[in-house]
Amino acid sequence: MLNFELDQEQKMLTDAIGRLANERMRKVSRDADEEGHIPPEVAQAGWDLGLLPTGIPEAYGGFGEYSVTTNVLAIEELAFGDLAIAAHILSPNNVAIPLLLCGTEAQKEAHLPLFCEGTMPHVTAAMQEPGLQYDARNLKTTAVLADNQYTLNGKKSLVPLADTAETFLIYANEDGRTQAFFVPADAAGLTVGEREKLMGLKALPTFTLTLDNVQVPVVNRLGGDAGIDIGLILNHSRVALGAAAVGLARAGFEYARDYAKQRIQFGEPIAHRQSIAFMLAEMAIDIDGARMMVWEATWLLDQGKDATKETAVMKHFADDMAVRVADQALQILGGYGYIREYPVELWLRNARGFVQWDGLVIV
Amino acid sequence: MISFEIPEKIKNQLTMTEMVAKQVMRPYSRHYDEHEHDRPKEFIEMMWPIMKQQNKAQVDRWKANGSASKKEGPNTAILGLILNIEMLSYGDAGQYLCIPTGGLGGAAVEAVGTTEQKIRFMSRFAEGDKPAWGAMAITEPDAGSDNSSMRTTAVLDAETNEWILNGEKIFITSGALALQESNDFCVVWATVDPAAGRKGIKSFVVEANTPGVSVSPGLDKLGIRASDTVVLSFQDARIPYDNLLGSAEVKEADTSKGFQGAMKTFDASRPAVAASAVGIARAALEFTKETLAAEGIAVDYTKPRHQLTAVERDLLEMEALWKTAWLLTLKATEAIMHGRGNRLEASMAKAHAGTAVTRITQKAVELLGPLGYSRETLAEKWMRDAKINDIYEGTRQINLLIVARAILGYSRRELK
Numbered sequence: 152m153l154n155f156e157l158d159q160e161q162k163m164l165t166d167a168i169g170r171l172a173n174e175r176m177r178k179v180s181r182d183a184d185e186e187g188h189i190p191p192e193v194a195q196a197g198w199d200l201g202l203l204p205t206g207i208p209e210a211y212g213g214f215g216e217y218s219v220t221t222n223v224l225a226i227e228e229l230a231f232g233d234l235a236i237a238a239h240i241l242s243p244n245n246v247a248i249p250l251l252l253c254g255t256e257a258q259k260e261a262h263l264p265l266f267c268e269g270t271m272p273h274v275t276a277a278m279q280e281p282g283l284q285y286d287a288r289n290l291k292t293t294a295v296l297a298d299n300q301y302t303l304n305g306k307k308s309l310v311p312l313a314d315t316a317e318t319f320l321i322y323a324n325e326d327g328r329t330q331a332f333f334v335p336a337d338a339a340g341l342t343v344g345e346r347e348k349l350m351g352l353k354a355l356p357t358f359t360l361t362l363d364n365v366q367v368p369v370v371n372r373l374g375g376d377a378g379i380d381i382g383l384i385l386n387h388s389r390v391a392l393g394a395a396a397v398g399l400a401r402a403g404f405e406y407a408r409d410y411a412k413q414r415i416q417f418g419e420p421i422a423h424r425q426s427i428a429f430m431l432a433e434m435a436i437d438i439d440g441a442r443m444m445v446w447e448a449t450w451l452l453d454q455g456k457d458a459t460k461e462t463a464v465m466k467h468f469a470d471d472m473a474v475r476v477a478d479q480a481l482q483i484l485g486g487y488g489y490i491r492e493y494p495v496e497l498w499l500r501n502a503r504g505f506v507q508w509d510g511l512v513i514v
Numbered sequence: 515m516i517s518f519e520i521p522e523k524i525k526n527q528l529t530m531t532e533m534v535a536k537q538v539m540r541p542y543s544r545h546y547d548e549h550e551h552d553r554p555k556e557f558i559e560m561m562w563p564i565m566k567q568q569n570k571a572q573v574d575r576w577k578a579n580g581s582a583s584k585k586e587g588p589n590t591a592i593l594g595l596i597l598n599i600e601m602l603s604y605g606d607a608g609q610y611l612c613i614p615t616g617g618l619g620g621a622a623v624e625a626v627g628t629t630e631q632k633i634r635f636m637s638r639f640a641e642g643d644k645p646a647w648g649a650m651a652i653t654e655p656d657a658g659s660d661n662s663s664m665r666t667t668a669v670l671d672a673e674t675n676e677w678i679l680n681g682e683k684i685f686i687t688s689g690a691l692a693l694q695e696s697n698d699f700c701v702v703w704a705t706v707d708p709a710a711g712r713k714g715i716k717s718f719v720v721e722a723n724t725p726g727v728s729v730s731p732g733l734d735k736l737g738i739r740a741s742d743t744v745v746l747s748f749q750d751a752r753i754p755y756d757n758l759l760g761s762a763e764v765k766e767a768d769t770s771k772g773f774q775g776a777m778k779t780f781d782a783s784r785p786a787v788a789a790s791a792v793g794i795a796r797a798a799l800e801f802t803k804e805t806l807a808a809e810g811i812a813v814d815y816t817k818p819r820h821q822l823t824a825v826e827r828d829l830l831e832m833e834a835l836w837k838t839a840w841l842l843t844l845k846a847t848e849a850i851m852h853g854r855g856n857r858l859e860a861s862m863a864k865a866h867a868g869t870a871v872t873r874i875t876q877k878a879v880e881l882l883g884p885l886g887y888s889r890e891t892l893a894e895k896w897m898r899d900a901k902i903n904d905i906y907e908g909t910r911q912i913n914l915l916i917v918a919r920a921i922l923g924y925s926r927r928e929l930k
């Protein structure tokens with residue numbers, strides 16, 4: 152039956168993350184962006200929420216079932232706090248969720264317990280590629296099989312936390328299909344490049360990766376003989392990115408709303424003017440519309456149904472929505488919006504990234 | 515638990531409605547667009563027995579236990595209504611507005627009337643061989659968006675215990691159907707105390723054939739031409755005392771009746787307008803996609819954004835507008851279903867859907883090229899029909915005002 156209210160557990164979870172967002176993430180957000188450094192204790196506090204283990208079955212050391220809907224509710228709240236810190240806290244998902252979706256029994260048994268421990272595992276995923284023509288379904292990085300070994304060649308970008316990763320999940324093109332491979336950080340031919348210099352998401356260390364004839368045993372291919380369903384993984388990634396866009400936009404909206412009520416010009420709060428108030432109304436509608444599309448897609452995914460079309464339409468909308476709302480928020484702050492002492496310009500820079508991200512920046 | 519599931523019963527009902535939309539409404543869409551003041555009799559005849567049956571169930575409930583028998587669980591009737599409105603508007607929005615039932619007038623009686631009044635006024639929609647219509651008149655030539663400044667007066671004649679109505683109402687949907695072409699009624703909003711503002715505004719049931727009530731010829735419109743729109747004039751029109759809905763008292767804090775009552779009917783009727791908008795949008799989107807697909811142009815949902823063609827982008831944007839409009843409509847409906855207030859959600863849905871369908875249909879005409887502009891297909895008609903959704907039941911701007919006040923916690927005075 153049609154219902155858009157969170158259940159009790161989801162409410163408790165989002166409340167808890169909301170507190171983390173307001174009391175911890177927001178407090179360090181600006182400095183983290185300026186210094187390019189996320190305080191480890193804040194990331195740890197996020198990890199301590201135990202979001203991932205709640206989605207991993209007991210057999211693999213977790214204590215629950217993966218609910219895509221609950222996951223995106225959590226992501227919205229984290230991104231409301233700070234997108235870069237959210238991406239850091241969520242970076243293990245980039246490996247764990249594809250593993251849950253497509254891993255063989257043996258792979259799940261081997262790797263999933265790692266995600267149920269008290270410290271964040273040092274794993275990350277590499278899907279995105281540099282250059283204008285990035286297409287997750289048609290990657291330029293190649294995987295060629297010979298003598299029970301895969302040889303990987305190519306370049307990756309936007310790999311979060313690559314400098315400290317011990318294991319990578321690397322996506323490559325094998326005979327026209329996208330597959331994923333577990334590669335240890337010390338594999339010969341795998342080089343972590345310079346830290347990327349980005350417009351936004353500056354607090355999160357991301358790197359390029361070069362693969363020069365990297366040898367990978369055949370058993371390291373995710374999903375074994377069946378391989379992976381890249382469409383499914385992308386759909387899961389897109390709802391996560393969509394939820395993050397919603398969370399970020401909500402941050403901008405709420406900040407601008409509160410600001411507009413206390414900023415006095417011409418003798419009264421600027422929110423008394425329709426041109427400001429209507430912008431806020433449009434922002435609220437934009438945000439709600441995007442959120443509903445995210446939820447509809449997760450509702451389908453939770454039932455094991457295809458959501459390729461839904462996630463494509465949703466992402467197309469949410470990517471633009473985030474920029475539109477962040478921009479309107481900045482406009483409502485006027486000159487102060489342009490000043491780095493205020494958080495809004497940071498949200499605009501972060502928002503602009505969504506259209507570039509498709510695949511595993513945040514799952 | 516978040517769920518988008520529609521109950522099986524409603525889905526089955528919708529299959530029927532889809533047949534009506536495609537087989538009874540669409541084939542006559544162009545005809546009634548070009549014969550503006552004809553009535554879509556095929557649709558009306560088809561719908562009357564269905565509406566009668568639905569209304570009878572409701573009237574029987576009122577008869578059975580006085581006020582309302584609160585049913586357990588969510589109110590799925592409202593969901594069924596919204597989904598059916600979407601589907602009928604997908605068929606033809608102008609014809610849908612001619613549906614023989616209480617309409618907005620009936621909604622006002624249900625929202626504000628006593629049980630006795632509900633039974634007295636609503637029974638006609640539940641029985642008889644001839645179709646029946648209800649209309650509702652708030653708008654005046656000089657009081658549109660600012661409807662609380664209405665000037666139509668109702669003065670009590672203590673001797674005869676009648677209300678005497680004077681004034682003019684404009685743009686009244688189904689006004690002629692209700693008052694001239696059948697024996698039904700229009701709920702007219704008028705002030706019993708012009709100095710009292712909103713508090714003085716009351717609603718009155720004006721029956722057909724009331725002396726002093728005149729109905730203008732149908733107005734000529736851009737779209738929804740199958741729908742009947744008239745001006746009503748009242749010159750010393752006398753109506754019985756107990757045709758006043760709710761209380762005659764002019765009270766300070768009048769929350770459920772009077773003007774507030776009128777506004778309350780909007781909480782359900784705004785999602786209904788949004789649903790109607792979404793239905794037109796779906797028709798236009800579907801037709802555009804099918805026509806383009808026949809020419810080998812289709813959206814590839816797996817393509818990355820930077821590889822999309824301009825047409826694919828346009829189509830994705832139209833689809834996103836349509837989808838967000840629909841989901842916000844469902845959100846406003848879901849709140850009613852589960853017994854929560856929905857003023858904010860209803861206005862969000864209405865503001866967004868009205869503009870979304872306007873943009874979608876305008877884009878459809880563009881993408882379809884000469885075919886879009888031609889009166890041989892329905893695209894241009896849908897574009898003309900669509901625009902009304904940005905206007906009635908509160909214009910986009912009025913609904914944005916309501917949304918903005920709600921999110922800012924502002925009163926009418928703080929945000930004008």
Ligand SMILES: Cc1cc2nc3c(=O)[nH]c(=O)nc-3n(C[C@H](O)[C@H](O)[C@H](O)COP(=O)(O)OP(=O)(O)OC[C@H]3O[C@@H](n4cnc5c(N)ncnc54)[C@H](O)[C@@H]3O)c2cc1C
Pocket residue numbers: 425618650651652653655657658659660684685686687688735743902905906907908909910911912915930
């Ligand atoms: C086909 C049709 C059917 C209708 N059916 C009915 C019916 O059955 N019953 C009924 O009572 N009415 C009906 N209406 C009337 C409809 O609800 C009004 O047209 C509508 O409320 C707008 O009023 P108006 O036309 O006087 O425009 P105005 O109020 O004069 O508005 C003109 C413009 O000014 C804007 N505006 C007005 N006030 C503000 C403000 N405070 N802030 C910002 N912008 C503002 C409006 O958004 C609009 O863009 C119908 C109208 C049409 C066209």
